[in-house]
Amino acid sequence: xxxxxxxxxxxxxVGHAMLTGLCFLxxxxxxxxxxxxxxxxxxxxxxxxxxxxxxxxxxIYALSNLPLSNLFLNxxxxxxxxxxxxxLMALFAGYAFARWEFMGKRVLFALFTFTWxxxxxxxxxxxxxxxxxxxxxxxxAGLIVxxxxxxxxxxxxxxxxxxxxxxxxxxxxxxxxxxxxxxxRVVVPNLRAVIASLAILQFISAWNDYFWxxxxxxxxxTGVLQLGLQAFxxxxxxxxxxxxxxxxxxxxxxxxxxxxxxxxxxxxxxKSGLR
Amino acid sequence: xxxxLPLVSNLDRVASVRAVQRTRFNLSLERVQPYLYLLPAFxxxxxxxxxxxxxxxxLSFSQWNLLPTAPKVPVGWANYQQVxxxxxxxxxxxxxxxxTVGLLPFSLILPVIIAIxxxxxxxxxxxxxxxxxxxxxxxxxxxxxxxxxxxxxxxTGVLNAGLQTMFRVRPINFMGDPxxxxxxxxxITGWGLVGFCTLIFSSSLAGIDRSYLEAAAIDGASxxxxxxxxxxxxxxxxxxxxxxxxxxxxxxxxxxxINVLTISSLRATTSNIYTVLYDFGFRSFNIGVSxxxxxxxxxxxxxIAIVFMWLQNRFSFYDS
Numbered sequence: 001x002x003x004x005x006x007x008x009x010x011x012x013x014v015g016h017a018m019l020t021g022l023c024f025l026x027x028x029x030x031x032x033x034x035x036x037x038x039x040x041x042x043x044x045x046x047x048x049x050x051x052x053x054x055x056x057x058x059x060i061y062a063l064s065n066l067p068l069s070n071l072f073l074n075x076x077x078x079x080x081x082x083x084x085x086x087x088l089m090a091l092f093a094g095y096a097f098a099r100w101e102f103m104g105k106r107v108l109f110a111l112f113t114f115t116w117x118x119x120x121x122x123x124x125x126x127x128x129x130x131x132x133x134x135x136x137x138x139x140x141a142g143l144i145v146x147x148x149x150x151x152x153x154x155x156x157x158x159x160x161x162x163x164x165x166x167x168x169x170x171x172x173x174x175x176x177x178x179x180x181x182x183x184x185r186v187v188v189p190n191l192r193a194v195i196a197s198l199a200i201l202q203f204i205s206a207w208n209d210y211f212w213x214x215x216x217x218x219x220x221x222t223g224v225l226q227l228g229l230q231a232f233x234x235x236x237x238x239x240x241x242x243x244x245x246x247x248x249x250x251x252x253x254x255x256x257x258x259x260x261x262x263x264x265x266x267x268x269x270x271k272s273g274l275r
Numbered sequence: 276x277x278x279x280l281p282l283v284s285n286l287d288r289v290a291s292v293r294a295v296q297r298t299r300f301n302l303s304l305e306r307v308q309p310y311l312y313l314l315p316a317f318x319x320x321x322x323x324x325x326x327x328x329x330x331x332x333x334l335s336f337s338q339w340n341l342l343p344t345a346p347k348v349p350v351g352w353a354n355y356q357q358v359x360x361x362x363x364x365x366x367x368x369x370x371x372x373x374x375t376v377g378l379l380p381f382s383l384i385l386p387v388i389i390a391i392x393x394x395x396x397x398x399x400x401x402x403x404x405x406x407x408x409x410x411x412x413x414x415x416x417x418x419x420x421x422x423x424x425x426x427x428x429x430x431t432g433v434l435n436a437g438l439q440t441m442f443r444v445r446p447i448n449f450m451g452d453p454x455x456x457x458x459x460x461x462x463i464t465g466w467g468l469v470g471f472c473t474l475i476f477s478s479s480l481a482g483i484d485r486s487y488l489e490a491a492a493i494d495g496a497s498x499x500x501x502x503x504x505x506x507x508x509x510x511x512x513x514x515x516x517x518x519x520x521x522x523x524x525x526x527x528x529x530x531x532x533i534n535v536l537t538i539s540s541l542r543a544t545t546s547n548i549y550t551v552l553y554d555f556g557f558r559s560f561n562i563g564v565s566x567x568x569x570x571x572x573x574x575x576x577x578x579i580a581i582v583f584m585w586l587q588n589r590f591s592f593y594d595s
Binding site: 014016019023027092095097125130133145146147148154179207211214251254255262265269 | 306308310312313315316319320322323324325326327328330331334343388392393395396400404405406408410412413414415416417418420421422424425428431433466469470471473474526527530531534535549552553556562565569570572573577580
């Protein structure tokens with residue numbers, strides 16, 4: 001007991017120092033981004049940690065040179081549609097796997113698991129060809145449909161439904177509930193918290209997705225924020241004020257979501273192990 | 276009444292036949308139900324994962340330039356032979372190893388050290404630390420790239436300005452000097468990972484049964500012995516898991532930074548296995564080579580994953 005209590009306190013000082021250092025390493029770049037976006041042009045030549053005054057000129061420049069509202073709407077539509085569909089599909093599939101024993105269950109489950117090992121870069125060419133044949137290049141459908149299922153979401157909801165009290169389902173069944181009614185009236189209401197944090201997680205990853213949009217959209221009107229920011233960067237790489245304004249605006253919605261749902265976001269990311 | 280009886284019983288019979296039919300229908304519905312629930316997800320997975328996986332094998336044996344009107348010419352193993360000798364791909368493979376090894380300090384070594392040192396810290400600060408160090412994980416990768424490009428700028432960036440005032444060194448061109456580009460991209464990627472990985476290790480340390488540590492303390496174990504013989508072994512499943520993630524995903528994590536930061540003329544310097552696949556596919560439209568490389572990469576990563584899963588099963592006797 002004594003050893004456990006005393007020795008770690010000595011290391012706790014080091015621990016606190018490490019965490020503080022890490023926090024600084026995280027916060028400073030973000031602070032620098034926001035400060036750059038707000039400081040007047042003449043401030044740029046003398047490097048000072050604090051701006052002499054605050055201005056919105058860079059935001060005005062960024063907004064007038066980048067179709068930000070367009071990109072914003074596209075990104076939001078893509079992220080919301082992907083999230084909604086991924087949750088719905090995962091509910092159905094997770095429910096099926098958790099509730100019934102059926103022929104081929106193990107094979108189907110393995111087929112879903114195996115997709116974890118197939119990187120997008122392996123499937124990108126045939127998928128690009130299919131999307132272009134369907135006429136979905138530069139189109140919201142092309143951004144959404146290929147990512148409508150998330151196997152991670154399926155496994156998460158499968159585990160949750162599996163650990164769900166069987167009595168509740170049995171009681172509903174005795175009352176003559178169909179499986180459809182049980183899903184919506186018993187399972188979903190009880191999984192509300194899990195579904196909410198899963199939705200936040202999937203929304204963030206969809207919002208930040210870069211690789212797939214890079215393939216299927218190459219116009220500003222139909223693109224997403226990540227691509228717009230990249231294009232802006234390639235064109236005006238040295239206009240750091242407007243660049244940082246655009247970057248801040250791109251990160252802002254997710255940052256707000258993060259501040260509001262901080263605990264759920266961290267927990268579900270740590271559980272998911274990145275995907 | 277007498278005449279009605281048979282009628283009633285007939286009706287009854289009809290009703291009971293219907294009921295049997297209904298239960299039969301219900302039974303068969305009951306039986307297909309799980310498949311119906313699985314159908315949408317499975318159809319999509321088939322179309323967007325398995326169909327392309329099969330097609331890519333076909334494409335890897337043909338020559339094609341992505342134009343719908345152009346023919347796909349079968350060329351046998353020629354693409355695979357090319358993949359094995361193309362200098363671009365060899366370079367990308369070497370770089371991929373460099374990125375992966377370079378990321379391990381950020382995803383594994385530092386996080387394990389921080390998690391161990393901070394084990395047992397119970398203060399109000401805990402939640403704030405967590406929230407802050409996790410933040411880079413949710414910031415869009417393109418934003419991260421652009422942000423670091425600005426900080427590392429040789430002329431106006433704050434890092435070079437700081438280094439110059441403190442050490443009077445000449446401006447360092449982090450993103451233009453070929454020797455520094457891979458370390459810089461690795462650092463930017465690592466910046467996004469450290470906090471997240473630290474939380475993975477912290478959360479698995481938090482699951483450790485305190486009685487182990489107490490027993491060790493009663494036996495007179497020193498702090499370092501506790502770390503070496505109790506914490507590290509109990510962390511080993513997470514260590515294995517994070518190592519697997521780093522090996523499998525380092526190319527995915529570095530992709531954005533490489534693609535956004537590297538100007539065309541220096542692309543060969545920073546390429547990894549994914550950017551080279553992307554360049555062959557969508558810049559030089561050499562679908563055959565890109566597909567053959569994709570097939571080989573898929574097999575390689577699959578083999579690595581299987582080895583790791585085998586290791587995980589071997590070492591899973593540690594409880595946590």
